[in-house]
Structures are given as structure tokens and as C-alpha cells.
Amino acid sequence: MRTEELYPPDRIAAARRAAAAAGLDALLLTPGSDLRYLTGYPAHASERLTCLVLPVQGEPTLIVPTLERPAAEASPAPATGVRIVDHADGSDPYPLVVAALGGPVAAVGLADRMWAEQVLALRAALPGAVQRLAGEVLRELRIRKSPAEVAALREAGAAIDAVHQRMGEWLRPGRTEAEVAVDIAAAITEAGHVSVDFVIVAAGPNGASPHHGTSDRPIGPGEPVVVDIGGTMPSGYCSDCTRTYVTGGAPPPAEFVDYYAVLHAAQRAAVAAVRPGTTAGAVDAAARQVITDAGYGPAFLHRTGHGIGLDGHEEPYVVAGNARPLAAGMTFSVEPGIYLAGRHGARIEDIVVCTPDGVERLNTTPTEFTAL
Template identity: 60%
Template sequence: MTIDRVHAAREIAAENGVDLLVLTPGSDLRYLAGYDAHAMERLTALAVPRTGEPFLVVPRLEAPMVDASPAGTLGLELLAWDETDDAFALLASAATARLGSAPARVAVGARTWAEHALGVQRALPGSALGLASPVVDRLRMVKSPAEIEELALAGAAIDRVHANMDVWLTVGRTEAQVGADIAAAIIAEGHTGVDFTIVGSGPNGASPHHELSDRVVQAGDLVVVDIGGETATGYRSDCTRTYVVGGGPSAEVAEWYAVLQAAQAASTAAVRPGVTAEQIDAAARDVIEDAGWGKHFIHRTGHGIGLDTHEAPYIVAGNDIPLVPGMAFSVEPGIYLAGDCGARIEDIVVCTEDGVRTLNDGPRELVELPG
């Protein structure tokens, strides 16, 4: 961890006319300063003024934790505040001193707690408050080789979970029972936390973000299994496969699933530098629409991934950002038949200098489990 990311953020902020960045606990703070702070009512914030040196505002009782983290090696000034202090006033005063006057434009992280964003605004009443996303996303969207390898390790770990799905996903078990076993396996295969376990059986598979339920898996069910977790370094996995349990698919299901598989392959193959995010979305969507299933593809084709499961760039119509080497994101078209069933195929991919690298393996066809 070096101070370079903080300085790069300062330069991009200046380009965007932002006088002060304020980043509270979350992935932005972890990315820039290496401090994985716990979010709570007490203010912890990295402040990056347009001129002068960046600094950290932290509760005094947590100052030793900063020193013990990678942030402790960056040489950042640490402003520790006591329980009876006004932490927001301390931040405002230190930033104003560095800038020579109160900042005209302040940007806070997109996932900053409202009480913290409003506290900054109260302490700097003459400042316009906006989001830091245009600044931080420019850095986070393009992964370093080390970050890509962390994502690859996470992807390989979640692949190992999918490879053992026949152990847990059987006829007669509830989604909740299957999900509990999957969650344990996510940890056993090298993650430190479980982000989500979606097990959508039968008609529940038509709900892309279905919550685990007590529905019993039945013979012939299509089951959408979308799972992911966090590794020790904070990087995430996210992979979806669709299974048919205790029997083969009907002719109609096999037909439209082949369309879905072709769409996912076409979208992945389209990834290369210079192609826009919305063109990757269109590559999948066009295949599905041309086959007559367009109204059943009800979400974007993908999302960026890194320290957050969902982050920029978003692979969706209207996003004309061109891909560059190092961008990592999901390719996950789906077809959902309300009240009946659904299917999704999802891989994490990385744009490379000459094309695409896929970070998930395993079969993308409809996987038949004995039940």
C-alpha cells in the first residue's frame, strides 16, 4: 500500500473542480488508504483537500487500529478526536487551513451514512455537497494486475462451490437448507464472508434476487444458484449457474436456455478495449430479443466488481464508457418466466489488452443433477 492512490484521487478531484474529498468507512476508504474501518455513529474519515496534505479524522479510541492497518504506513496526519469534541468541526477546520479558505465544493462517498454527510454539510455551510463517485470510480474501475489476481482467486474459490452443487441441491430439500450448506462451503473454500446465496427453485427462479425460502426442491425444477463472498483481501466473487434437478429439461426450456447460453457467449466475446459498456449489454440483449425472449430479460447485463460486489462500470444501455484493460465486471444475462421458472448464466470477466479473460470456469450449459 502506498500514498499514490490518495494523491491520484486528489489530482482527479482537482480536475473535476472538487476542493475536498471526504471518504468515510467503506470500500472507497479501504481502496485509497487501506483502512477497513467499521462504520458507526462516530466519524472516521479520510479528508483529501485540493491543496495541502490529506489527513485522517478518527475517534481517539480507534487511533491504534489505524496505526496497525496499512494506512499507518502512508504518513497521513492523524487527527484524533475525543468523545466531547465536534469531529465535523475538526475536519472542517483542518481542511480550511490547508486550502486557505473554506472549500466551495465538497464530495462525499456515495455510501456515506446520511448523518455523516449532513454533519459535513453543517460544518461547512457555504459549501456545495456532491458525490465522490466521479473521482474514485475513475481509479477503482481499472484494476491493477494484483487486484485482478485477487478476483481470479475469488472466482476459482466460488467455482469450487458450484462444482459440488450435486451434494446439496437435491429433491426434497428446501432452498434454505441448500443455501445454508452453500454458505458453509463458501467459507470452507477460502472466503472470509458470505455476501449472498440465491437459490431460486421452480417459479422462484423467475425472481432474480429471490431470498431463500422454505420451498421444497421438486423433481424437474430449474434452480438458479447465484452465490458470492468476500476474501481476506476484500475482493469479491459472484457466479451464477442454473441447474435442473431430478430430470432433464423440457424441449421448450432447452430451446430458450440455448438462446441464453448464446447470448452470454456473445456478450463475453464482445469484450475488448474501446467497446462501450452499453455495447456489451446489447451483444447479449440482441441475441435474446432476436429469438423472441426479449421481454423476459429484465435487468442489465452486468456490473463491475472489486472491493464491492456491485461497482462501476455498469454494463447497461446508456452507459457509453469505453472499456479499457483492467476493467472487471460480470456478464450475466437471464431469462425469467414469471410464475414458472428462470435461468441466468454469470461469469466475471476482465478486459485485457487484446480481448477478454474469464475468471470463472465450469459448465455454462444447463447442468443436470440426479436429484
Template identity: 65%
Template sequence: MTAGSWTDRLDRARAAASAAGIDALLVSPGADLRYLTGYDAHPLERLTCLVLPAGNAAGEPFLVVPALEKPAAEASPAGSLGIGITGWDETDDPYALVAARLPRALTRVALDNRMWAEKALAFRAALPGAEQVLAGQVLYGLRARKTPEEAEALRRAGQAIDRVHSRMGEWLRPGRTEREVARDIADAIIAEGHVRVDFVIVGSGPNGASPHHEVSDRVVEAGDPVVVDIGGTTEEGYCSDSTRVYALGEPPEEFLRLYEVLLRAQRAQTDAVRPGLRAHELDAIGRDVITEAGYGPYFIHRTGHGIGLESHEEPYIVAGNQLPLEPGMAFSVEPGIYLPGRYGARIEDIVICAEDGGERLNRTGRELVVLP
């Protein structure tokens, strides 16, 4: 990204904060700080904080960092944005430093949603006249609508994780433990284009009925259905996430019937994505298919989550969410059916809402993959 792109994000965040009646945004290390400045700061006990006064007439943005972290901040994209980077020494009070540079008449400040409690409370003490609110009401709306450049980064992440799924036959076979398979998958996630492994779920047989099982020392057996849910982060900072189901030889007949229902539901959902459709409506499309087939009580989680600089972010595709889908929104579509003590299945694709529908970023086949 160019410096102009980061500056545009800062300007849009300041304008959105002003429109929301917020006097300043206070952003600590995490995805919000990376989104606004490109600075991937370490989340330390020492305060690092981007201060964004709202509106163009309220003062200039500045970044407060521990003195020993100042060279790293200046070397990041934040160093080329023209914002002041102030280092503070070990004996300084960084919260008082921030308060002294903000207008005295502050009434509302917004803290990023992931700010540590000890830092939020320290800001409350340093700014006693200001109400504290969550910055997510401003920043999540900006982050949820991906730019064309962000969409392309997510496409590359999706292609990278697809390459891992396409190699599953190299590692997944009877006689190996879930943990052994997961180690090989993790190595492949890095080899195929990620810089970090975010998660590896290998749920074989009855373990597949636990959506977030991760791995165990269970030995994979012939006939087992196996849920493989994997994701990582690329060098560009964007995440991948995709789930496919494999079978080690022919699975039980009931599992095949269950899987056919699940595949029908997931296809109906991905085909339905379009601007204006509300998040809860998309959830209901797949849930209704699964419920009509008698498996409703076994679809026990939301349909999906947004994805970008974090593997889980806005928007959430869940019952009750009235948010209309908009072009640029990227999210997972991952219905599942889980029969406790027996087996489970989940199919997950990342989808971007476009002007004329939805674009599925994961292109590996969604049919059950039967491995020899």
C-alpha cells in the first residue's frame, strides 16, 4: 500500500468518529492499528497508542510508543505518514502524556475493542471528564468493507490455503494420529504462502462432532470422516480459513446422507450472497435446509464470520443480525452438522459480496473427498 492509502484510512476514521460524536480515537496494538497505520506493534505492558482527534480541526494524529520501540515504529509504514511519533521513557507517565496533548474539553473518547483492561482504566484515570466508548462502532464499519486491494490479498490467501487442502492425501491416512497429521498440515500452510499458522483442526471420527476440537492423539481409522479446518496469515497480513471433509475409505451411509444435506445448504447460501441481503437471512437459508432434513438441533453455531486482518471480525452471519450485506464485505459461509459421539461435518468457503452477487474465494471441490 502507498502512504496515500494509509492516510486515506486515517482521514476516513477521523471523519467517521466525528460523525459518531466521538472526540478522539485511542488505538493500541492489534488489527485496528495495523489497519490504520501498517504498524504491527508488539502488544506489551508498555503503552503504544495511536491518538486520532476526530475531525480535521481537532488537532493532528500522533503515535505514542515506548522509546525503545520508536525505531521500529519509524521503520514501519507509520513512519512515512507524516504523523508525529513520540517516544516515552521508562519513568514517564504515557497516559498523562496523551492527556496533555488532547483538548481539555473532551467529552467522549473511543478505545479500540481489544485494548487491555489495565490500559483502558489508566486512560479513564488520565481523562476523568471523558466518557469511554468502544471504537469498534467506527472502525469495524470501515474494516468490514474491503477495498479492491484488500479483496485481492484475500484471494491470494484463499489460493494459498486451497493448495494445502489439495495436498491432504499426502498426510491423512489410517494409522496416523490427528496430531501427526496436523504437524504436516502446519508445515504446508507456511510452505504454501503464509507466514503464520493461525489454527489447524483435524477432527476424526467422533472428534469431528466438536466444531473446535483442534487435535488429539487419536489414531485415524479406516472409514473415519475427518473434518479439516485450517487457516493462516499471509505476509500481506490477511487471513485464510477453509474447511473440507475427508473420508478414509467409505464412510457410513448415514454420514453420506448427512453430508448431502450439508452440501446442499452450503451451496444455497453461497449462491444467495448479494448486496442488501441481511446477515440473518443468509444464516436462515442454510439453517432451513438443515432443519427440514431433521438435523436442525445439530447445527450449533452461526453460519459465518468476517475475515480480513483478523480471522474473525465483522460482519457476523448469525440469527438476529439485521446488517445488510454490502459490496466489499468478506466472510465465511460454514454451516455444520454434528452428531455427538459419532461424527460431524462442516463446509467452509470465504465469500466476498460483490455488486452482482458473491465471489467464492476457495475453489477446491466441496464434495466429500474419499481418500484411499
């Protein structure tokens, strides 16, 4: 896909309108997904200030360290209409921010994950300005993906699916979780990702911890193994997919077979519930009801899903009580799990997109547990 389709110039204008409607005079965005969303620039976060200064009126300015100016100029940022200004090592960049604003400001929106030292420096440089979160306005722009963004997420889904399809090469009894994770990480890169964001390989009792990670524990025959993996594609958009495997040709525990069937039904019910107008909380309830009715309610320890895009976790969150209606273009995970402490666990995760008339799964590998 073309860069201008994925990072179109009209996002700058849309962000300005949204900021003005929220009562902000400007957005100040340091490296992170919001900056990349508006400019396409995958800026490196460091002690040297990089900041997009986006006043609701006036020229947008991208302030960068001098040594990083070539990277900024080579990025999609110039095509979005931003002016690039650089600062040399040893100089104070914050007067450049003040100058780029073009006049006094009463309220500014700061990047949600701006470093504290930069927040405080901007407070000193703009003592009369109230500081708010830029996410208050940008999340509403980012929550519904464009066709180009959905295509990027579909590409990411296919890339991570290709890694899951190779799992039989690495998951074998006697190998440690950590050894398997090294192989998986290499395959994530081979599949087209530019970075490996996480690799969870959780066998046997470790599978009962949703964010276990890896360990030096060897995988045993017949043990359930939860594999949750994801990375970032050259587009900037992320992948995330979980499957549960059984290794070594030995039969899995009987109770695992029983609750995996429940989990499989719950995940399918939640995916089927996705359509415009349904609330995010209702999708969570669709999965949770199946699991609760089967007696495993307390073993479902987390929300059903999270949005995904330029961040691995973003709006909308598929969690009980979230009354946000779904709309076409919203993309998020559907990942119920059942975790029996000290024994084993299972999770099934697909990324889906809400379509005008229903749902599309962006991960297409089978969701039944796979015996390797």
C-alpha cells in the first residue's frame, strides 16, 4: 500500500479541528503512536526532544534533533505538510516549541506517554497553559480504522499466522519455553515484522498465568502450551495472536479437553457478537456467559479484548461495563481464557474488525487446540 494512503495529510486537519472542539489551542506530541499516526514518522524517543507542535491555527512544526533531521525528512512527515525545525546538541529546544505555537496558549494537549522530564520542561516554558492529554481528542480519530489501516492489520495478521503455522518445528517435549521462544522470535522477523513485541510460551502450570512470558522449564509430553505472540510491521501496525497447543503425541489432561471445548465456544460466541451498534461490553459478556455457565467463571481472569493498531493495546477495550457502541472500522482482539492455577490454562485470540454488516477475523488459523 502507498504511504499516503496509510498516513494521509488530512489527518493533520482533522486533529486540529478535534483539538479546537475540545478547547485546546495546540497539540504537543513527542515520539509515540500519536505522532506517527499524524505524520508517519517513527521517531525515536530519547532525552533529545522530538516534538510535533500542532497549533489549531498556524503552521504545524516538527522539532527534531539535528542528527535526526535526515530521518525525519525521509519519512512521510514532509508530505503531510509539517515544517521541520532542528536543534543542535547543547541548545535548549523548548524556545522552539514556544515560537512554533505562534502566540500565547491557554491549554495544550500533551502526548499521553510523554516523558515526565519533557512534561515539566513544557510546563516551565508555557507557564500559563493548562496541560491536558492529547489522547482525549486523538483516540476518537484513531479508534475507527481506514480501509488502508485495516489492510495493514490484515497483513500483520497473515504474518503472525504464518508463525503459528510453523509451531510444530519448535514445540517439542524436553525443550524449554525459553528455547522455543528464541526460535519463534526469529520467525516473527522472518515473517516480515520489523520488531518482536512479545513472545509468551507458557507450558503446563505456567499456562495458568496469562502474562507468564517464558522460563527455563522444559515442556512435558501432553502438556497444554499457550503461545501468545506479536510484533510490529514496517507499516507501524501490530499483530497479536494466541493459540494453545499440546505436544509430544501424549493425550492432554481430560479436564483440559473439557474446558477447552467451553473456551472454544466462548470465543466463537464473542466473535459472532461483533457488529455495529453492539457495545464492547456486550462482546465481553458473550464470551463470559458461556464460560460462567460451564462453571469456569472465576478462571476467566481478564477482559475479553483490546483495540489494536499502531499500539498493541488501544481503544476500544472489550471489557465488562464498556457501553461504547462498536462501529465499522474498529479493530480489536477477542481473547477469552481459562486458567486453572497450578495445573494449566488456555487462551484463544483473534484480531477482528467490525464491518458495516458484521465482523471479519484477521487471523485465520484454526482455533481448535492443535496436537503437535
